[in-house]
Amino acid sequence: MDFKSALIVAHAGAPSTAQLEQVAAQCDLRATIGSEKEVLEWARDVGEKEGAPVIVILGPDLTHPVGIGRGLRAMWADTHILFVQRQEGIEQFRKALSHAPMLGFHWSLSEDGDASLPHQVENAVAATRKRTKLRMTLDRANLKLAARTVADVDESRHMMSEHYLANFLAQAGESIIAADKNGRVLYWNASVLQLLGLDGTKLLGTELARLPFWSAELGSAVASVERAGTVRCELVYQYRDESMFLEVGCSAVYDRQQRLVGVTLVIRDTSERHRLLEVEREEHRMTGSMLIQLERMVEERTASLRNVEQALHQAQKLESLGKLTGGVAHDFNNILQVIGGNLDLLKEQFHGATTVRDRLEMAATAVERGAKLASQLLAFARKQPLKPLPTNLVRIVREMDGLLRRALGETIEIETVIGGGLWTAMVDRNHLENVILNLAINARDAMDGRGRLTIELGNALLDDHYAHTNADASAGQYVMLAISDTGGGMPPEVAAHAFEPFYTTKPEGQGTGLGLSMAYGFVKQSSGHIKIYSEPGIGTTIKVYLPRIHQVEAEVTDLRRLPTVGGKETILVVEDDPAVRTTVVDILSELGYVVLKASDGQGGLNVLQSGIPVDLLFTDVVMPGPVRSTDLARQARELHPGIEILFTSGYTQNAIVHGGRLDAGVELISKPYRREDLAKKIRSLLVVPGEPLNPPQEPKLQGANRVLPVLTGPKTILVVEDNDDARQMLCELLQALGYTALSAVSGEEALNRMREKHIDILLTDVGLPGMSGKELARQAIASDANLKIVFTSGYGVVEHLSFPSHSLPKPYKLQDLQVILESL
Known part of the structure; x- marks a missing residue:
């Protein structure tokens, strides 16, 4: 064809x-x-x-x-x-x-x-064209074979084999064997040897019936080719301990007189096709078998599946509520931070006004209640930034004994049961204390102020069966904390909603319904498990399971016991909310710190790059603009080795919290925070290791970065800088040092300022828009020969000038700036 x-x-x-x-x-x-x-x-x-x-x-x-x-x-x-x-x-x-x-x-x-x-x-x-060429070659060979006698076939067998072999080898993908009419092998291609593992040195002249893949089906197909022309059959070939499925096409070779002179076998490996068929049959078989098994198990597992479904539905509902409450708490915390910060500042100004201070205390108490509410919302939403450490719960329970007795009152009997050899758990200690306190207060209310509260600690193992019947639990070893009361208990329909936020059985105005939801969120965020056991008329037990770890308990400093003190270090505040930023700056300034500020990450980076020394970066986690807070912190450490970094946020998202935990080495104070909390946190970061946390007489030592005493004097300094943030920060710093600071964004504006007011020192960047800093200095010196010139530049020392000047290469240290200013 x-x-x-x-x-x-x-x-x-x-x-x-x-x-x-x-x-x-x-x-x-x-x-x-x-x-x-x-x-x-x-x-x-x-x-x-x-x-x-x-x-x-x-x-x-x-x-x-x-x-x-x-x-x-x-x-x-x-x-x-x-x-x-x-x-x-x-x-x-x-x-x-x-x-x-x-x-x-x-x-x-x-x-x-x-x-x-x-x-x-x-x-x-x-490939098709190769097959065409092969078929044409076979046809021509058949014509030549038909023209010779049977005796000539044997004689010419070896002469024609090389010609056949060359064409067969060109055939790709299929194995081909040619035999004479007596069934003796004449030719084969390389694929035969690879597919069937035959020995080519022994194949010539071998009878087809002696080949290892020969079968009765193949013999029947070969016997019928003279009548049918082409016959196909399938057979199984056992090769190398594996069953190989072969599809063989047998075709007759005729001479011109249509006499049979030979046969060709085209062999194809169909094992993959059979494997797919077998997989499909097995799937059908397994499906049928599984249906029979499931029919037997339906009645046994119906109750169990219903329990799991209900637990899963409850977990999904709580997860949806958590997403809603997390966003609300974020905005609420920012509002509370502004209110609380200003109340703290006002209280410091009204030491003697008793009535005013009483009103301020009442307002501050309301802010604390709001902050607690927001904290509980974040806890339930699993958005609070936890800082877990290896902890022995025995110490926490014992240290809270006095606090619990004061909170519960004398009519509540407290009993503590501690198991021997208690394991260590990885947990945020402060948040765990809040959970224990909230659960104890819930128990007090459930007992109407009279009864017995039992706190139990022990080791626990949750097995696979428990994990299967409790959808939110994982099998493993845990440290168990149980708080039990002798109150009225809860029916099952009430206990099923107990962990939902704002759900409460108390009369209106007597509870927020967030105590148990806060405990639930904290435990889940800590990779633990919490369970309610309650029976009407008997009482309620809340069991908290925290994962066991194989580490020794870590020692930490309790900031609550530290004094509220300030310092003289330089702090850069980066906050996008204007009201929050103003409040924080006022608090830190009142504590004695030199405060620089920026409204976003890029502004903060500009200040850090300006050369002004900074001891601590205090930044919100969520910031607008291209520079994220984490990138700002990383570049701050590169520009100012030894700088301390403190994050703050009412909602951390995932910037510094991963898996519900603060990243290693990250310090955070959550909004809203009080003046005392901020002062203690900052002082704990700035104090030199080994020194007491007392009001420092001098700022923090950082090698050559030690800040000198503040200078005072009547000198007026004109700052010329085109970067808005750097210019503002430098002016504020100079004013804090006792100088009168004026500013300009260009050389032209600076010359106009100098015509209006006497300037003692010109502090200018070299690279300015329009007129350069060098040209500005030349014109300024020409007008006032007594003017002192200080250049700041990121390109090093400014040289080869015709007038005296000082250079302050960026980034510079505050000590370098003060030394130059003192010498002028």
Whole structure:
């Protein structure tokens, strides 16, 4: 049959990918046809006119692609059929192809959009043309064999073998064996040796019946080829302890007088197809078996599944509520921070006014209640930044004994039961104390102020069965904290809602309904488990399970016992909320610190890059602009080695908290905080290790960065700097040192300021917009020969000038600035 180079693309007209369109554009013929009948009629017409094509590409979205493929195969035995399918349906189509043996050997499957599709088409065309060449060679060889006698066949066998072998070796992918009419092997290709593991040195002249893959089915097929022409059969070949499935096509070789002179075997490995079929059968078998098992287990597991479903539904509901409450608490904390900070400042100004201070204390108490409410909301939402440390819960419970007795009153009996050899847990100690206090107060209210509270500590093991029946629990070792009361208890329908925020059984105005929800959120954020056991008329037990760790308890400093003191160090405050920023700056200034400020991360970075020494960076976690707070902190440490960094936030998101825990080495004070809390936290970071936490006589030592005593004097300094943040910070710092500071953003503006007011010192950057700092200095000296010039520049010392000056390369230390100013 004469093969043409025509390519046919048949698809339903749906949009295709660029790869398929690229292939289609190179086709000699192209049809956009949807039905199976139309495709086959059109293909039959093409075949009659053009002959069999090299390849047929069946695009995606055809209604019956497998049926079309079978029809085309019936017309064209050697044409390669390429099915192109979309990604979402390719696996199901692959299974359908495994049931279509009538497609023969020469077909393949590709994914629509695959970049290698044009290359696959080229390979398929090349393989088809090789088969054509091989078939033509075999036909010519058959003609020559038919012209000779049977005796001549044996004589010419070796002479023709090299010619056959060269053509067989060119055939890719299929194993081919040729034998004479007596069934003795004449020729083979390399694929036979690779696929079947045969020895090529012993194969020539071997009878087909002695080959290791021979079977009765194959023998029957070979015996019937003279009558049928081509016969296919399948057989199983045991090779290397594995079963290999082979599909063998047996074809007769005739001479011109149509006498049988030999037979060819084309062998293909179909093991993968059988494996897919077996997998499918096993899936059906397993499905049937599983259905029988499930029928037996339904009644036994119905109750268990209902419990798990209810627990899962409850957990999902609590998770949704947590997302809502977390966002509310964030904004609420910022508002409370402004109110609380200003109240603290006002209290310091009204020492003697008793009535005013009493009112301020009442307002501050209300702020604390609001802060506690916001903290409980964040705890339930699992958004509070925890700083867990290896902790022995015995010490916490014992240290809280006095606090609990004062909070519960004399009519509540407190009993503590501690198991021996208690394990260590990883937990945030301060938040755990809040949980214990809240649970104890809930218990007091449940007992109407009279009864017995039992606090129990012990080691616990939650097994797989417990974890299976409690959807939010994981099997493992835990430290168990149980708080029990002798109150009225809760019925099951009430206990099911106990962890929900704002759910309370107390009369209106007597409870927020956040105590248990706060405990729930904290325990879940700590990777633990919490469980309520309650019975009406008996009482309630809340059990908290915290994961065990194999570490020794860590020692920490209790900031609550530190004095409230300030210092003289320089602190950079970065806060985008103007009201919060103003309040914080006032608090720190009142404590004696030199305070610089910025409204976003970029502004804070500008201050750090200006050369002004900073001892501590105090920044909000969530900041607008391109410079995030974490990036600001990283660059601060690079620019100012030894700088301390303190974050603050009412809602940390994920910037410095991962997995519910603060990142290692991160210090945080949560909003809203009181003046005393901020003072103690900052002092604990700035104090030199080994020194007492007393009011410092001099600022923090940082090697050569030691800050000198503040200078005072009547000198007026003009600061010329085009960076707004750096200019503002430098002026504030000079004013804090006792100088009169004026500012300008350009050389032209600076000359105008100097005409209006006498200037003692010109402190200017070299690189300015318009007039340079050097030119400014020249004109200023010409007007006032007594003017002192100090250059600041990121390019080092300014040299080769015709007038005296001083250079202060950026970044500079406050000590360097003070030394220069003192000398002028």
